[in-house]
Amino acid sequence: MKLKALCCGWLLILSGAQVSWSGESQNLDAEIQDIKQQTLELNRDLFILEEELLFPANSQLAVFLSLDIGEYFALDAVKLSVDGEVVSHYLYTSRQLDALQRGGVHRLYMGNLKSGDHEIVAVFTGRGPQGRDYRRGATVTVEKTSEAKHLELKIVDSTALQQPEFSVAQW
Amino acid sequence: MVLTWLLLLPVASVRAGETVQSLPYGVALFHYFQGDYFNALTELMAAQQRGELDVHTENAELLRGGMSLSFGMDREAERIFERSLDLEGQERNRNQAWFYLARIAWQRGDLERAQRALANLTPGLERPLAQEALYLNAAIGLSQGDRAQAARFAAQLESTSPWVGYYHYNLGADMAAAGDWRSATAEFSHLETLQEPSAELRALRDKALTAAGYAYLSAGEPALARAEFVKVRLQGPLTDQALLGYGWAAGEQGDYLSALAPWQTLNERSLLSASARESLLAVPYAYEQLGRPGDALQGYQLAAQSYRRELSQLEQSISDFTTLDLWSALGLLEQDRDDWLFNADIRPSFGSSKHLVHLIGQNRFQIALREYRDLHRIQRHLTTAQQRLQTLRYTSAEQQRVWHEVAQSQSDDDLTARGEKLAQRINQLRLLLANDEADLAPGALATAQQAELWTRLQRASKSAELLGPEVAHRSRLMPLYRGLMAWDDSEAYPGRIWQLRGELVELEVMADVTKQGLQKIAKASELAKTREESKEDQRIFGLEQRVLAQFGRVDSALADAESEVRHVAVTELERQAKQLQRVAGQSQLAIARLYDRASDQVPR
Numbered sequence: 016m017k018l019k020a021l022c023c024g025w026l027l028i029l030s031g032a033q034v035s036w037s038g039e040s041q042n043l044d045a046e047i048q049d050i051k052q053q054t055l056e057l058n059r060d061l062f063i064l065e066e067e068l069l070f071p072a073n074s075q076l077a078v079f080l081s082l083d084i085g086e087y088f089a090l091d092a093v094k095l096s097v098d099g100e101v102v103s104h105y106l107y108t109s110r111q112l113d114a115l116q117r118g119g120v121h122r123l124y125m126g127n128l129k130s131g132d133h134e135i136v137a138v139f140t141g142r143g144p145q146g147r148d149y150r151r152g153a154t155v156t157v158e159k160t161s162e163a164k165h166l167e168l169k170i171v172d173s174t175a176l177q178q179p180e181f182s183v184a185q186w
Numbered sequence: 187m188v189l190t191w192l193l194l195l196p197v198a199s200v201r202a203g204e205t206v207q208s209l210p211y212g213v214a215l216f217h218y219f220q221g222d223y224f225n226a227l228t229e230l231m232a233a234q235q236r237g238e239l240d241v242h243t244e245n246a247e248l249l250r251g252g253m254s255l256s257f258g259m260d261r262e263a264e265r266i267f268e269r270s271l272d273l274e275g276q277e278r279n280r281n282q283a284w285f286y287l288a289r290i291a292w293q294r295g296d297l298e299r300a301q302r303a304l305a306n307l308t309p310g311l312e313r314p315l316a317q318e319a320l321y322l323n324a325a326i327g328l329s330q331g332d333r334a335q336a337a338r339f340a341a342q343l344e345s346t347s348p349w350v351g352y353y354h355y356n357l358g359a360d361m362a363a364a365g366d367w368r369s370a371t372a373e374f375s376h377l378e379t380l381q382e383p384s385a386e387l388r389a390l391r392d393k394a395l396t397a398a399g400y401a402y403l404s405a406g407e408p409a410l411a412r413a414e415f416v417k418v419r420l421q422g423p424l425t426d427q428a429l430l431g432y433g434w435a436a437g438e439q440g441d442y443l444s445a446l447a448p449w450q451t452l453n454e455r456s457l458l459s460a461s462a463r464e465s466l467l468a469v470p471y472a473y474e475q476l477g478r479p480g481d482a483l484q485g486y487q488l489a490a491q492s493y494r495r496e497l498s499q500l501e502q503s504i505s506d507f508t509t510l511d512l513w514s515a516l517g518l519l520e521q522d523r524d525d526w527l528f529n530a531d532i533r534p535s536f537g538s539s540k541h542l543v544h545l546i547g548q549n550r551f552q553i554a555l556r557e558y559r560d561l562h563r564i565q566r567h568l569t570t571a572q573q574r575l576q577t578l579r580y581t582s583a584e585q586q587r588v589w590h591e592v593a594q595s596q597s598d599d600d601l602t603a604r605g606e607k608l609a610q611r612i613n614q615l616r617l618l619l620a621n622d623e624a625d626l627a628p629g630a631l632a633t634a635q636q637a638e639l640w641t642r643l644q645r646a647s648k649s650a651e652l653l654g655p656e657v658a659h660r661s662r663l664m665p666l667y668r669g670l671m672a673w674d675d676s677e678a679y680p681g682r683i684w685q686l687r688g689e690l691v692e693l694e695v696m697a698d699v700t701k702q703g704l705q706k707i708a709k710a711s712e713l714a715k716t717r718e719e720s721k722e723d724q725r726i727f728g729l730e731q732r733v734l735a736q737f738g739r740v741d742s743a744l745a746d747a748e749s750e751v752r753h754v755a756v757t758e759l760e761r762q763a764k765q766l767q768r769v770a771g772q773s774q775l776a777i778a779r780l781y782d783r784a785s786d787q788v789p790r
Contacts, residue, residue, distance in 0.1 A: 040550075043746050044294055047557050048259045050739050054564050055224070057732050059231040061571055064725050068578055068585075079209050114219035120212025165209060186209060 074127040075163040082115035083171040088179035091141040155183040208240040223257035258526040281311040293549040321349035367405035374398035392424040408438035426461035442472040493770035518559040631682040
């Protein structure tokens with residue numbers, strides 16, 4: 016047996032040096048990265064056009080949700096109603112909750128609304144202090160004008176009360 | 187791995203308990219923290235374009251660089267970092283950004299870009315990253331054949347750094363590849379001295395010991411080789427190779443009895459292990475050397491059968507990798523994150539990939555799998571974009587239809603006429619109500635019934651004047667009637683005033699509604715006109731064209747990426763098949779040789 020050749024073969028395998036890639040790899044890398052960038056730009060333009068066409072500013076209502084540390088409240092779901100009609104019922108995954116706790120903001124709802132006064136009700140369900148089932152609501156009456164209306168539902172820990180606090184901010 | 191470094195970038199301004207000062211920025215972060223870089227980048231770029239980032243504007247571009255890097259777009263990230271990292275207060279971010287960029291470029295095998303990125307580092311990089319950066323520089327030197335440069339960087343590594351082991355291992359492999367066995371073994375032996383190594387470093391040490399053993403064997407030093415092989419752990423990824431090597435080393439010393447034990451152990455292992463395959467041939471060879479031709483013949487026959495069986499499986503794998511739908515076969519659909527920096531390796535689990543374990547673990551193969559996966563995802567995003575554009579086209583057409591209907595309807599003419607009548611009546615009422623009672627003409631505020639009576643009285647008075655004395659007795663009654671009716675008017679005056687004021691208010695409301703209706707029609711007409719002249723349909727058309735063009739590019743790149751994955755996998759499988767054919771041939775030759783030898787002893 017050719018022992019030396021055998022040993023060289025094993026050394027090559029151990030050093031991981033026997034795979035040959037085509038010389039086109041670098042070009043393909045660059046092409047794929049360019050495709051990604053172009054697709055992102057396309058998606059951005061589509062996103063903007065969609066918003067302009069489907070949710071024009073004069074009728075747009077967007078509702079966002081943000082979360083504080085979440086020590087006193089572990090969010091499970093949010094039910095959102097506009098003028099008594101449920102427009103969104105959203106269940107959060109643990110990954111989404113983590114993203115919220117790290118400063119992310121969830122766009123909960125986007126729709127159209129006529130000018131005038133409207134009642135927005137958000138009902139939050141989850142686990143409150145001591146892990147008990149917890150259900151709280153927040154209500155706000157907003158005046159829709161010809162400008163886009165953005166609301167932020169905020170869940171904040173109140174260390175003084177050792178309770179979660181729910182509020183609605185208008186942007 | 188911990189996803190921390192980008193948190194130190196612009197996101198540092200959003201700590202737990204704080205909220206962002208721009209909702210779109212927060213939405214981008216929401217996707218980003220979930221590893222959904224496509225949507226995170228889309229949101230961020232849209233917010234940048236619309237100028238919605240408020241105080242986050244400056245950091246957003248840097249965040250986009252970091253996310254681009256995580257999305258496997260290191261070239262775009264590099265462009266962003268070159269533009270943005272010179273800002274004040276970005277020293278720490280700058281070093282981290284260049285470091286991770288260098289690491290990805292290195293994984294891609296793009297040494298020049300990796301080196302360029304490393305050259306941008308300044309003192310202050312965190313210790314673990316700084317050590318890895320030194321190692322990357324040293325490894326690039328080795329890859330470029332510049333051992334002096336490699337040594338310069340390696341000399342700066344701390345003695346306790348885990349990268350010291352990797353450097354010596356790679357240097358040893360480089361020397362072994364050049365046939366410098368003795369120097370190679372010296373480098374490999376450095377890893378023996380690692381203090382409290384991690385699981386990864388223990389595996390590396392096993393690898394170095396095994397490589398040192400083979401290097402000693404190549405250098406004609408079987409005793410030293412045996413000494414290295416016995417140090418390899420019995421329960422580790424390198425055990426098979428070490429057992430095989432130990433057997434060869436013992437064999438080189440003529441000690442075939444000692445060689446048999448490790449080889450027989452290997453015989454019982456799966457033939458997916460190349461060492462186990464080699465051992466099938468090695469065991470009967472040892473029997474031959476020990477003067478046991480019967481056992482040797484039996485062993486060679488067993489080996490030949492096993493090789494045929496394994497070869498058939500390998501041929502099936504080659505066929506699979508040539509023809510199978512790679513996307514589903516590789517299980518890439520199950521990959522729910524597209525993180526290029528911190529995700530675990532992609533490990534295909536379908537049957538035919540079992541022959542490619544060591545190939546799949548390599549950086550370049552992982553990069554190829556990620557590119558392939560990302561292209562598929564881009565294809566899906568484009569399909570979704572196409573559907574969204576169809577919705578937009580329908581919505582736009584529907585809006586135009588409704589506006590045109592409103593604009594072209596006759597209702598504006600009717601409303602205009604109605605509005606004029608109302609205005610006329612309102613003016614009349616206002617004039618009427620502006621007078622005092624005394625100034626009003628008789629019957630001015632009369633109801634319809636009373637007004638009729640006033641008309642009849644006037645008609646009767648005129649007739650009486652014409653007829654003269656004939657109706658004098660009747661004419662005398664006229665003032666009486668007039669007085670009675672004036673009395674009635676006077677009595678009804680407050681009620682009539684109240685009634686007419688009420689009518690005026692109602693008419694004014696109606697006039698207002700009519701006015702609003704006319705304004706709405708005018709606006710609809712204007713909108714319809716604007717829509718006709720607007721660029722929205724053109725924008726939809728433009729996007730549709732871009733989607734189609736992107737589909738073409740993606741299809742082409744996907745075909746290339748798939749072809750590359752298949753090519754590399756099949757090349758590796760064919761290499762293994764050739765190896766199997768070689769050992770299968772050797773076993774057949776050995777069988778023939780043994781039969782020949784046996785037949786010599788049979789009288790012809």
